[in-house]
Amino acid sequence: MTTNEMDHSKIVVGFDGSEGSHRALQWAMREAELRGAPLSIVRAWSPGEFGTDEEMGVIAQAHLDKEATEAMADSHGIAWQALAAHGPAGRVLIEHSKGAQMLVVGSRGHGGFAGLLLGSVCHQVSTHAGTPVVVIVKE
DSSP: OOOSOOOTTOEEEEOOSSHHHHHHHHHHHHHHHHHTOOEEEEEEEOOOSSSOHHHHHHHHHHHHHHHHHHHTTTOTTOOEEEEEEESOHHHHHHHHTTTOSEEEEEOOSOTTOTTOSSOHHHHHHHHHOSSOEEEEOOO
């Protein structure tokens, strides 16, 4: 696992452990390998019923580290870091993608509205991110 040397060349991928985020991470891994770019794997978290925000942050980071390590097992030496950040997913992803090559997210589906292709987070980041956004949809 690496790196503290993340810069404007990084690719940011939203990862919450869902099927869609696994597809997004797999796509981002292939793109990072092609571009020689590091990955920044980002998960947003919100306060829960138990523990302080600090304790919840530690738990969220530990879960993300475990899941990202498993998912990156076949990463072919791609530099990466995992970051669990407090806040709404759209805002967290937009903030952490500033200056990145791109932001990659997976679509979970319709966000509760049958006529919509993208959920609310995909819509929010594709509308407000200051970097190109790639949305991976289920085939």
